[in-house]
Amino acid sequence: MLRERAGRLQASPLRGGSVIIGTRGSALALAQTHTIVRAIAAKIGEEPDVVTVSTEGDRSTESLASLGGTGVFASALREALLAGECDVVVHSLKDLPTAAHPGLVIGAVPKRVDARDALIARDGLTLDTLPAGARVGTGSPRRVAQLRSRRPDLDVVDIRGNVDTRLGFVASGELDAVVLAAAGLHRLGRLDSVTEYLDLTGWPTAAGQGALAIEVRSGSEKLVSALNHPTSRLLVEAERQTLALLEAGCAAPVGVHALAEDGMLFLDARVYAADGSSYLTSSHALYLADATDAAGELAERVSTELFELGAAALMGASA
Numbered sequence: 001m002l003r004e005r006a007g008r009l010q011a012s013p014l015r016g017g018s019v020i021i022g023t024r025g026s027a028l029a030l031a032q033t034h035t036i037v038r039a040i041a042a043k044i045g046e047e048p049d050v051v052t053v054s055t056e057g058d059r060s061t062e063s064l065a066s067l068g069g070t071g072v073f074a075s076a077l078r079e080a081l082l083a084g085e086c087d088v089v090v091h092s093l094k095d096l097p098t099a100a101h102p103g104l105v106i107g108a109v110p111k112r113v114d115a116r117d118a119l120i121a122r123d124g125l126t127l128d129t130l131p132a133g134a135r136v137g138t139g140s141p142r143r144v145a146q147l148r149s150r151r152p153d154l155d156v157v158d159i160r161g162n163v164d165t166r167l168g169f170v171a172s173g174e175l176d177a178v179v180l181a182a183a184g185l186h187r188l189g190r191l192d193s194v195t196e197y198l199d200l201t202g203w204p205t206a207a208g209q210g211a212l213a214i215e216v217r218s219g220s221e222k223l224v225s226a227l228n229h230p231t232s233r234l235l236v237e238a239e240r241q242t243l244a245l246l247e248a249g250c251a252a253p254v255g256v257h258a259l260a261e262d263g264m265l266f267l268d269a270r271v272y273a274a275d276g277s278s279y280l281t282s283s284h285a286l287y288l289a290d291a292t293d294a295a296g297e298l299a300e301r302v303s304t305e306l307f308e309l310g311a312a313a314l315m316g317a318s319a
Contacts (some may be wrong), residue, residue, distance in 0.1 A: 019051050019223065020088035020199045022077050024160050027053035031112065031187045033090045039110070039227050040088075048088070050273040053080050077102060081217060088224060091234055093208030094181075096215075097182055098244035107216040108228035109236055114182040115253035115257060117203060119168055119196040126196040127151060134176035137169055141274065143179050145253035146203055148276025167193055200253035204255030204270050207239035231260050234295055238267050241299035246271070246306065248315060260299070263288055271311045277282040280309045 019040060033050060053076050069223040074096050077089040082103055093109065107304040119127055127150060130136070136147055137159035147156050156314075157175060159166060163184055169175040185191050211232055214224045238258040246269075248254045253272040258265065264285050272279040282305040284298055291297050303311075 007281050015075070018046060019044065019088060020049045020051060020086040020087040022051050022053050024073060024077070025054065028163055028184050028188055029090070029092075032092065035187070036090050036110070036212070036214060036227065037087070037243040043226050051080070051086055053086075053089075073310055078215070081215065087216065087220065091213040091215060092184075093211040093213040093240075094206040096208070096213050098207070098240045099251070101215075101288055103218055104215050105218050105221060106213045107221040107224040108214040108226075109233040110212050110214070110227050111229040112211040112235065113186055114197075115205055116136065116182045116200055117179050117198045117205050117209075118182040118185060119177055119179055119198060120167060120192075120193045121195045122170055122173070124195050125177065125248070127177075127198065130154065130176060135174075137166065137175045137178040140179075140206075141251050141254055142253045143204060145272035145274055145276045145279075147179070149272060149279060150203075150276075152276065153218065163188055163190065181205070181209055200257045201268075204257045207243045207254075207256050208236040209300040211236045234258075234265065235260060238295035238298050242267065242269050242302050245299055245303035246311060246315070250317065254315075256302075258295075260288070265291075265294045265298055267302050269302045269306060271306055271314055273314055276301045278314065280306055280311055281315060282306045282309070 020073075021033055021037060021040075023029045034263050037048050037050060052063045070216070074091055077091065078101055080086050081089045122128060130151065132153040133155055135155045135157050138144060138147065139158060139160050144156050147154055159169065159178070163180060166178045166180060166189065170178055182191070184199060185194060214227060216223055219265060235258040239256045242256050243254060246254060251276055254269065255272070256267070256269040260268045264287055266283070266285045268281070268283045270281045282302045284301040284305070286294060288294050
């Protein structure tokens with residue numbers, strides 16, 4: 001059952017015997033949340049209720065960078081969870097600050113879907129075949145830097161709005177292309193719009209992109225622990241710890257991607273100048289059997305190397 005959040009509810013953890021899930025009210029947030037609704041219902045034999053929570057990022061038309069980026073979609077959800085208005089909140093993990101929030105924990109990270117960015121362009125064009133001066137929209141400072149790095153001849157336009165709004169900019173001819181997360185398009189059934197998937201080796205994406213975070217109050221982890229996918233959690237923890245060590249928020253021009261394969265964990269990170277004029281890259285790997293904290297160890301190696309290469313100065317120039 002879906003209902004709007006109305007005021008502060010003084011509630012027990014499992015009000016009326018039903019789990020209540022808090023989410024943003026966008027089509028994408030609801031699509032993501034209903035995958036969790038179905039999973040929880042399968043575990044407890046009862047479909048949870050869903051309440052929508054309006055966040056600052058939903059209400060404001062300002063650019064994400066001007067709003068501060070980090071946490072702009074998460075803070076109101078966390079307030080509702082701490083107030084007992086819901087028992088679980090569902091976040092896009094890439095939008096969640098890396099710092100722990102007092103009283104809350106990530107109880108589960110379900111299996112991650114596609115972490116890539118996707119280009120949606122007119123006439124089936126790709127990033128390399130877009131004409132000089134083509135107008136490409138994004139609201140992400142990372143994507144701005146990547147676009148300017150790869151194609152400095154493009155006109156990169158700051159945009160806001162939900163997925164349908166952004167796709168509409170291309171359909172109407174207002175923009176020649178937009179860059180969106182493939183995972184969001186997948187969850188909304190809009191992959192038919194994609195004209196090119198941007199390969200992670202040359203176009204690393206946001207830490208945690210493609211993954212969801214299921215957050216609960218401390219002590220309530222068992223409520224959602226069965227939904228956790230250990231490999232996905234390992235990968236996103238390596239990515240998020242790298243971001244934290246770099247002291248870069250989720251809106252910073254930093255791309256990072258982890259991969260587990262053949263008993264090894266691989267981690268690549270790239271720090272960009274805001275104008276795309278330069279970037280720094282670090283890549284490391286280790287055998288999982290040889291590490292007690294593989295995610296932390298790799299994040300430390302990668303961030304240390306990036307700082308040695310001059311990441312602090314590059315990010316400072318981007319601020």
